[in-house]
Amino acid sequence: MRKRLFISVLTVALFAAPIGRAQTPPFWIGPIAPLTTFSPNNDGWLAPGEGGYAYLGTNNLERGLAYNPFTDHLYLVSRANVGGDAANIRILDKNTGADLGGLNKGSGIVSGGTFVVNTVRVGEDGAIYVANLTTSQGAGLPFKVYRWANESATPTVAFNGTILSGARIGDSTDVIGSGSSTLMVAGYGSSPSVGGNNGYAVIDLTAGTGTHISFGTPPNPGDFRLGITFGSSSSHVLGAQSAGAGSPTTVRNTSYSGGTGTLINSIALSGSNLQVLMDYAVIAGIPFLATHSVGDSTVRIWDISDPNNPVLYARGNNTSGTLTSNGNGTGQMAWGDITYDSVTQTWSAKLWSLSSNQGIQAFVVTVPEPSSITLATLGGLALLALFGRRRISQ
Numbered sequence: 001m002r003k004r005l006f007i008s009v010l011t012v013a014l015f016a017a018p019i020g021r022a023q024t025p026p027f028w029i030g031p032i033a034p035l036t037t038f039s040p041n042n043d044g045w046l047a048p049g050e051g052g053y054a055y056l057g058t059n060n061l062e063r064g065l066a067y068n069p070f071t072d073h074l075y076l077v078s079r080a081n082v083g084g085d086a087a088n089i090r091i092l093d094k095n096t097g098a099d100l101g102g103l104n105k106g107s108g109i110v111s112g113g114t115f116v117v118n119t120v121r122v123g124e125d126g127a128i129y130v131a132n133l134t135t136s137q138g139a140g141l142p143f144k145v146y147r148w149a150n151e152s153a154t155p156t157v158a159f160n161g162t163i164l165s166g167a168r169i170g171d172s173t174d175v176i177g178s179g180s181s182t183l184m185v186a187g188y189g190s191s192p193s194v195g196g197n198n199g200y201a202v203i204d205l206t207a208g209t210g211t212h213i214s215f216g217t218p219p220n221p222g223d224f225r226l227g228i229t230f231g232s233s234s235s236h237v238l239g240a241q242s243a244g245a246g247s248p249t250t251v252r253n254t255s256y257s258g259g260t261g262t263l264i265n266s267i268a269l270s271g272s273n274l275q276v277l278m279d280y281a282v283i284a285g286i287p288f289l290a291t292h293s294v295g296d297s298t299v300r301i302w303d304i305s306d307p308n309n310p311v312l313y314a315r316g317n318n319t320s321g322t323l324t325s326n327g328n329g330t331g332q333m334a335w336g337d338i339t340y341d342s343v344t345q346t347w348s349a350k351l352w353s354l355s356s357n358q359g360i361q362a363f364v365v366t367v368p369e370p371s372s373i374t375l376a377t378l379g380g381l382a383l384l385a386l387f388g389r390r391r392i393s394q
Contacts, residue, residue: 030314031366038362045318046097058324064119065354067336070126125178133170163201163210172228190222215261226276243273281335324357331355345369
């Protein structure tokens with residue numbers, strides 16, 4: 001494990017931008033770069049309204065984004081009222097961001113909720129799941145999850161019910177597994193105040209049943225509201241909400257069995273108290289947690305091989321100019337296209353990130369195989385590593 005962390009720091013030094021580079025957006029530090037083909041301006045940022053695109057604006061109407069490895073498409077959930085339809089699941093080209101059409105919502109199937117559609121995730125079999133948002137679960141406002149078997153399918157209702165009565169749910173979701181083993185996790189909000197809202201819900205998307213996962217304190221109420229992701233398994237869940245000013249973002253690292261949750265540890269991420277959007281992936285055997293600050297739209301990638309000591313691997317921001325505030329702290333991130341090049345002995349992955357009112361950013365992240373860095377290389381880069389360690393602020 002120590003070897004892995006040491007290599008990560010050296011990798012940051014290898015790919016770091018020249019010393020003295022301005023730290024205002026856009027910037028990229030470490031083995032991260034914009035996916036330049038993404039967006040009309042080829043800058044890796046599909047800005048709100050860019051190119052006249054009607055489904056991505058600045059009115060807090062876009063909060064869901066996912067990647068499907070079976071179709072190689074992205075899905076954007078937008079409540080923008082276009083042509084009389086305010087419940088859109090748009091299909092985007094993963095490399096350019098071009099709109100390829102929308103999912104069929106059937107006749108009256110997708111309905112109900114405070115927001116009829118809000119977040120989107122994809123199962124490991126390519127099935128697409130869209131959740132609504134309810135600000136107070138109950139008979140009049142059930143939490144609902146819709147399932148599309150594929151992009152041509154008519155949706156079905158995978159879940160319709162109440163898991164924690166009165167609690168807000170649907171701001172953050174993630175999905176793991178395939179077929180009958182597909183599970184969704186969803187975080188609760190802290191308002192309204194409901195006992196148990198410091199946990200989360202796990203939904204069996206085949207059986208259509210939901211389980212409330214309860215904890216002691218911490219976690220605190222709403223700690224999984226804005227960001228949530230499965231980790232290394234279906235019983236490993238990480239989540240976050242905004243921290244107080246001047247405090248690091250605290251990620252709750254948990255496991256659960258049945259309806260009982262266990263707080264493994266709390267991961268403190270320095271650099272911003274607003275790193276609440278997140279997604280987890282294992283690349284080159286290293287567990288990475290990607291985060292997005294909903295304040296300035298900076299994306300960070302953390303090596304959490306040792307969850308008690310997260311290591312900043314890279315950070316970037318493709319945006320420019322003055323951003324519209326993401327006052328709700330909402331959005332979603334998605335890893336995808338994780339591939340290995342045997343010639344260069346390098347892994348690469350794409351990362352897409354939506355922050356409400358601030359558009360979609362797209363990045364390419366590279367991770368060299370640990371064995372590809374020789375002892376001679378390590379010796380020759382020792383001084384550079386020290387520079388990189390000091391220079392890369394979080």
